[in-house]
Every structure is written in C-alpha cells, then in structure tokens.
Amino acid sequence: MENAHHADDRSVEALVSAALGSDRRRLVVLDWTQPAAGADAAVSGHYDEVLATGTRVIRLASLDADDVVALAEQAGALLPVAEVFALLQFTGGQARAIDELLRQSDASEWGMPQRSLRAPVRVSRVVAATLGELPPDARALVEAVAILEEADRRQPARAVHAVQVSEVTDPVTALDAALRSGLLTSLDADDVWIRLCDNMSRRAVLDQIGPAGRAARHERAAQVADDRAAALRHQWHATSLPDDGLADRLVDHAAETAKSGEWAATADLLVLAARATADPDRAGGRLIAAVDAMVGAGDVPRATRHLAELESLRETPLRNAVLGYLAVVRGRPGEATNRLGRAWALVNERRHPDEAAQIAGRQVLHSLAGCRASELVTWADRVVELGAPSSPAAIEARAIRGLGAAVLDGPEGALAEYGRLSASVPHGAVAQRMSMATGWLRLAADQPERAREELESAVPTDFLGGSLRISLWARAWLARAQFTTGDWSTALHTATTGIGLAERSGMTLLLPLLEWTRVQVLTLRGDWAAAEESLRGRSAGREYPIMRVPTALARAAFHEAQADYAAVVRALGVLREEWADEWVSSPGFWPWADVYANALVVTGDLDGADAFLTPHERRAAAAGHASTGARLAYARGRLLGQRGELDAARAEFERSIELLSPLPYPYDRARVHFAYGQTLRRAGRRGAADTVFSTAREGFSALGATTYVERCDRELAAGGVHATRPADRRFDALTPQEEAVATLVADGRSNKEVAAELFLSVKTVQYHLTRVYAKLGVRSRSQLAARWQRDPD
Template structure:
C-alpha cells in the first residue's frame, strides 16, 4: 500500500520489529532477507539485531547492535536510540551481564517518555540487572516503584514476568508463582507470546521449587509446544531444563533424555542458554550418581566471564551440585577451595536457600574428612535455613546427604532416621529415583522397612479425615469445604499423608484406603 519506496522500507522494518516483539518469529524470519537487502540504517540493524537475539545468536546480535548504535545520533533521533538501548538491555540479559543491563536500561529510560515501549521494557528488566550484581534492595525498590506506575495490559505483563523471576531468586516462590501466572496469558491484554514464554519458563522452575512437579511438567509441555511454533531458540534450554530434571527425578529416563536433547547449548550460545543446559545435564547425571559427568557439565561454568551474575546466589543453583560432585569423586580439597567464595557471598547476601544448598556441600566435605560433629552442625544449620521456606526438594536433598554422611561415619541409628525423613520428602514429590536410593541406604543401614511402614490408623485424626474424603474422590477444594479448612491446609495434610504412607498419587491413596479400610 506504500507507493514511496523509502516509506515502504521503513514500514516493513517496523512491522518485522513488531512481529519479533510479539513472538511471531517465523513470519519475521521470512521477511529478514528482504530487510537485509535494504540500505544499512540504525533502525534496520537494530531490528535485525533484535531478531538475532531471539534466535540465540550472540555474535550476530552484537555486530548488528554495535553498528546500529554507532550510526545513531541520540540527540536528533532519541526514539531510535532508545529502541537500540532496549535491544542492548535484552542482549545483556541473555548474556546475564547485570552492569551492562542497568547501563543500557538507564540510557533507554533517559531518552524517551516513561510510557514509551522501549522505556517500559527496559525499566521492567533493570531490576534483574541490579539483582544479578547483588543489589537486591535496589532491585526490590525499583519493582515497588514500577508496581505503582505500570499500566495494565502488555506493560504489566513485562513487569510481572521480571518481578516473578526476582521473587523466585530471592526465596519468595509463592509470590513468584502469582506474578508469573499473571504474566502467562496473552489474550484480552494484548500481551506478547515472547514474554509469556519467559514467564512459563520461570513458572515451571517455581512449580518445581514448590513441589508441584505435575504442574511444572504441564507448564513445560505447553511452553515446549509454543516454542516449536514460534522458533524462539533463546528460551529453548530454559524451558526444557525443568522438564529434564523433573523427569529424571521421577525415573522417566527416556522423557528426561528428550528434554536434554532439546535443552542442548554450547559456550558459543548466550549464557542464558548455556547455564540451564549445563544444569540440566548435571542434575540428570546427579540422579544417576554419575559424578564425573556432573563435573564435565558444570566445569565450564567456572570459567564463564563475567562472573557476577553466574555466581550470584539464588539465580543459578550450580555451585552446590558441582562441589558435591567433586567430593563424591574424591576431590575434597578442590571442593573446599571452590566453595569458600560462594559461601561468603551467600552469607553476605543473607540468602537462606543458597546457604542451605551450600551447607549441603559443606557437610559432605566435613564428613569426607571425618569431622562428623562439624558435619552434623552444618547439616542442621542448612535445615534451619530451609525451615520456613516452602522448598520441599531442597529439604529432602539436604536430609539425604546428611543421612548418607552419618551412615558412612557409622552413626546408623541417626542415619536411618534422617534418611527416612529424606525418603518421605522424596516420596511426597514423586522423586522415584531418590526413593529407591533412600531404600538402598536404609537397607544398608539395617532398618526394617516393613516395620517402619505407617498404616491409616497411624495418621492423625485430621489426616484421616482428609484421606477419607480424597480417597472417596473429593477435590482439595471440596475436602476443604467439608472440613472447614483452607485449601492450603488440606494440601499440607495431604502431602504429609503421601509421605507417611509412601504413596505418590490420589489413585494410590484410594487403593491403600480400600485395602486398609
């Protein structure tokens, strides 16, 4: 419809920019060759750089964005300059470089009106850049300010996604779930499929952390289907990471391997791709007790530059996995040296779950050196850090390492009790792989599993009431209404019942109810 050639080129470039922004990459890619044939300009290069970011091509994106910024004059064309800055913000996020993210975000916000899309998306992500460099108080303050000013619709979707990601990293997974669930839908709010996929990737991690593994698998499967449709390679490893880890823990090796293949990335990719890919490989190998593979998967992370974001507690849970693997292959001194700066940083940040996870590894080190009293104190401290956090997998994991360490030190009676606690936690989660490992540990320690089995008669009166209703087909909400309890309380009782009885689902609970009843 554009008779003027220059106008037509500008409109096509803007149209492709919008397609990338909403996540419609296949159509944007179809137009890319035509745009590449246009004369070089700041806008053209910025849009092509934007497309390269979403396709997970860091070298191409950097070249195009560098050219774009060099050719642009912020004084005469602030709108294009702000747009380039916003693309640099996304590039910095993908490289997980907090200082650059904040620098480019501040430039974008200073160049245009606060309601401009470039300023909105930059402001929404800047808090993550602050947090990635340890400035969590400033990050929280930034999001508190945004929550009072951001508009509904597409703008709020960006804010909710980023704040949910931050909440998860800062040990507030329940708040994170609310924020991320709000950022997933795109209908009726003119939201972006691209932002929705970011939200789904972190929602799956949040559901995993909270113990809602069925929800996490559902989220991953939905996001994976959408990724195939839109071709957003940047987020592929992040989405499939949770799928791989969850299926491995459940004992579904074929499904775990499928997700691992889809999560594959290399050092030449963005860190936001390589980090979750490496973690997926390491965590699946850890389930198999294949510690040399864990080390091979994570050792490259020790050389990534810059280090601030990679080592910042709460975002990427790799130091404890790596240190534990070093201990398990006999490299105890290496594990000790590696762990110290991570422990110091987590303590300085007062990050509870990070301190607990690192305590898990520190306890292993002390146990391997024969200092069982110090190991016991560290493991107990780790459990205290988790005491008020809704992180059941982390709690089971600490108990498992604690019990193994006690048993290897000859403390069989203590070890049996702790391993049994780990088994109950893993059983409630459906972590079949670790339930079997716990059973082997308990058997090696001499505990009679049959003697320790709990029957329905051993449940508390309220647990029995919940069990009867749920086994009869009632939903959690229906059971809550019948018993005048909150749904959350019913879920709490049900989780304990699952752990006590050693069942993993409502159908297994119903079967045992029929047998014991």
C-alpha cells in the first residue's frame, strides 16, 4: 500500500482485519512515513495499531551511496560524487524520493553548481494540501520557518524569529497547529528551536510561497535578524540580483568570520558575495575565496561542484592555490605539486604579501601530507614572515609547524611553544586547530591520556562551524589514542564514524589514517571479512605519504595476525624508501619498525633484521622515547633468541617490559609477552614460556583480541607444561607440539606458514608432521585433514 500513512479509517480496518483474520502467513508491504513526534492522530493515523498486528516488523533501511549510483544508472544519469551525497542528504535516503528526482530531472543538469534540488512532485502535492488545511497564522509560521532555514541551513530556526517574520497574532495557537500538521518539528521541550520536518518539505513550502512572497519575507527577516550575517543573507535572498554594495558588506563580514576560523560560514557569505557582484573578474575572485573556505571547512563535494567555474577563470596565483589546496585534501600529490608550484611562481611576495602567505600556507599542508618535516617548517616560517601574526593563516601555520619541529628537534620544545601560542589564540574554531596539533604531538610523545583530552576537544569543530578537515584529523589521531590505551570499542566507533564523514565530505586524504585503526581492531577481533573489506581498494602507490604509511601499517597488522610474516615484510618494505627516512622513522610518530624487524626475524633474515634495527635503536635512545625503545627491544630480543643468545634475549625482553610498565599501553605489553614466550619455548624453556604466554593471553583477552588469544592457546597447548588434556582425547598418541602442528596443517596451512605461526623452523615442522603421519596412519595432508575433520577432539 502506497502512502499508507494517509489511509482512511475504513482502509486501515480492512488491512488489519486481513492480517489478523487468516491462518496463513502474509507479507504486508507499506509505504509509510513514520509520524514526527508531537503530530496528532490525523497525521500519525493508525501507526501503532497497524504495527501491533504484525508478528515481525522489518523497517527498510535508507539507501546508501552505492544504491543511489545504481538508481541513477537506471535513470540514465551519471552522477558526480558530490551530487550522490547531496541527494542522500536532501531526501534522507528515501528510495522513492530519489527515484522521482532522478526521473523528473534532465540528466545534463546534474553537476551544475547553480542547480538546486527541487521537491519531488509527490511531496509538493502533499505539502500543498497540508498547507491548504492550516489556519492562516499556522501557515504563515510554517512559511517563516522555511524562509529562516533557506538563509541558514546549518541550524534550526528560533521560534521567536519565526513569529517576528510571520507577524502572527496568536503565536501559541499557530505553533500548536503547525506542529500538529507534521510540517514543523520542535527540537526542545519548550519549543524554542523549530524546523521543517525535512529538506524536501522545506523546498516544497518555499515553492508554494513563490518568488515575490519569498522576497517580501526575506526583507522582513533581514529587519528582525539579531545577527549581522543572517541579516546580510536575508538581504541577498530578498533580491538575488547584483548589488555591489551588498556584495562588499558580505565580503567584509566574511573576513570577520574567517578570523575566527569559521570557514563554513565564511564560504556561505562569499558565495553570496560572488553572486551579488556585477563585475565578472571581481565575482570570480570572490568565488575563488569562497571555494578556498569550503575546502578549509572540509566541504569538498561543494567545492568540487565549482571546479569547472574555477577552471574557466583567468589564471591567478590564488586560483592555482585553491585548486592545489583542493588537490591536497583529495589526496592527489602530483596535481597539488603542480598547482601550488605554479601559484608560488606567479605571486609577487613584495606587492601581495597576504596572497603569498595564503599560498605558503597551502604549501604547509602539502608538506604535512608529504611527511616532509624540514620543508613544512620552512613554509610555516614563510607564512609567519609574510602575514599578520594573528591572521588565521599564520595561526594555523604555527600550529602545524610544531609537528615538523618535533620531528627535527624533539617534542619538548614544540609542546612548550604550543603552550605559549595557545594563550594568544581566541577560543572557538581557531583554538580547535591548536588542540588537534597538540593532541597529535602528545600521542607521539607517549602521553596518550593527555592526547585524548586535547583531541576530544578538537573533534567538534564541524559542529561549531569551523573546519571538518581539522575535525577529521582529530578523529583519526583520537582513534589511535583510544586504541593505544586499550579502549578498542570506542576506537572502532571513532574510526568508523570518521570514515563515514570523510567519505561524505570527500576528504580522501584522511581515509587511510582512519581505516588503519578500524582494520587493526577488526583484525585483532577476528572479523576478517570486515577487515578485508576496509583494506580493499587501498593502495600505497601514487598517494601522499600520510596515506601510504597507514595503509602499509593496516596491511601489516592484518598479515601479522594471520602469521603471514613474509607479507608483513612486503607491506612495510615501502617505508624503507628514502622519502620515509625523516618523519616516518622518527620515534613515536609511526609504530612500524618493530613490526618490520620482527617479521624479518621470523622469516629468517637475521642479518637484515640486525642491520635494520641498529639505526632505529640509536634514534630511539637519542630521543629517549620509551615506547619506541620498548618495541625495538622486544624485536632485538626475538633476534637474539633466534641466534641462540638466550640470556641476552631475556635481558632485552625484560627491558622492554620495564620500559612499558609506566605507560598505559596494554596491547604493546601483550605483544612483548607473546614474542617473549615464543622465544623461550623455541629455546626449550617450556615452563617459563608457559608463564609468559599466560600473561600475554590475559592481556589479549582483556582487550578482546580473540585472534591472539587463540594463538596463545595454541602455544600453551604446544608447550604442554600446564595444559590440561581431556580424558576422552582421540589423539593421545600425539605430543602437544605435534597436535599443534597437525591442527594447523589440517586447517590448510603450509609448512612455512605453520613455522611462522608457532615460531619454529620449517625443518622442525616437517619433523613433527612426519611423526604425526606415522602415529595416525595417514600419508598425506589431505588424509590428515579428513581424519581431523572426522575425529575432532
């Protein structure tokens, strides 16, 4: 039944009777929009009554981006990514609404920056009918809310402003009728904040008002607005024609919002300024500034809609800088290098220092994404030299500069500078940039708890009207801080929600950083399918280092958990290239050296592991970095144990454990004990190994790392010292180690994979396997697997 929420009493009674009056199971499919809170019975209909008749109710989920693309293809439209997410946001993912919009629009219109989505015909008819039934005051109030939201869609309307714009005589009665109609929704118990029920209904209400009615209401809204930005937006909507005086006022106010880092609000004002400017060149310059603010806010889809317009403008330094900026956040280093290089070549530093400072600021971000610390510091200093010290560009450059300085000179000086700088930074979006950078640096400096505090305060920048770009950086490092301290469920949530925001916003640059934590948690919890899905499509090729490094780390974590150490070596080999030497190998920033060295040892490249470890150990010792020293010490202990130097190996493992003891790093402690146990068992110290493995197992179990809990159980069973053997075992003839080998071989592992899993030599695995064949009377791996499946424990 379509539009079941509008069904009359008789139709609903017939539906309920049919559902209840039959012995046979029936599937009833209803196109039913759930009523808004506060809507009366006329709107909500018989919602609860109909739901009560079903033995099982399945609510269909909203469509996602892939679904929209598929629908668009059926309608003959090829939608840009920005339009896909715009459709989802506008319709709330409603399948029928999306299908109607696709079919009622010309395919050639999609992607035009001037185009705005219209309400589906069905929605327009329903809204028109509902408005026609409302008392005049209630209708006027609904229309006033639509006008207020048209000028500022980032926040709901205040009821008092709607009353002022509508000039209703009995606001309480009007508001009550409007809420009962379902067109308006109240966001708080006191009805202070109200909004239209959805985006499509707002568009339909505005269409019902008509151009002349909208202009008149916007003029009234401009008069009663208590915020200058809102008044200016209403003034523009009241005319929608070129007005250079209004355009200049919009630009002036945009400069004020930019000082506080409110890039989203700045972009809105500058877009209107560009439209209100009569001269094409000046309008183009203001559009360039608007797109720059969009990128700063993290609204990449909106910015990309203007790409064709920007490309059509004459070449200027700022145009190239904005196109380069957009290339950076989209993860395109080659294009960014060309664009930003061209911008810097064209700008005249002496005549246009502000423009030069802005371009240098984009080079700072480009260097950050490229993990080039020296270059980052050089460009940040250039920004400060060229621009006013209190300018947004200078403040952001100084905030990012500390990250590069920490790589070159250690974190203490950078943190001290952040403390001095934060005292002069105003509260709000600009301060959020400082919190993000400080939190990232504290995480690298073995201060994860303080890092969490800083990063948590930086996450809401998108809500406060600042930069979603900064918020996503904060989310990515917050997820790492949560993972490091053992709060894996929260880390997974932070990373997953961040990935959703990054995908919707087009911030491709930060996706791998967020996916790293997600993949690692899923892998350690044994959710292999979800982990592989997150890894699929990720490459470590022509991307920025800030993308390549976490991609390599995520792949390494996945392969290490599967005991595929050769794949770990391959995944992390890219980080040994020259570009990674300065920042990527700096102690604290990227925990990869121990993982790589450990994999080299397990795969038998002992000399390679030794040569690799030595320079990293020197850097960690010179920096006095505890967690890096601990991680490298366990890798060194693994190497020494493999060489038969057990006493020296034990000393390294014990030093690693001691270094980690004051740090809130439970996963690292469990990893060290696991490697320590394997080393002891291989050396024949099974009793000591059993104790160490038990400690590792407890640590992994507390974290929910089921993958390593199972590996610990196999190691404990293979050791056989304290393992309990059930009375009804069917393979009593096998020793614990033979059983461990047989279990893995029956599971389809090769001898090499079994050796890596149990930290044995391939020859030892072959020896145990030969004895297993003899004891069980089988002659091949396939026979062993069949026997194991037929006669499990």
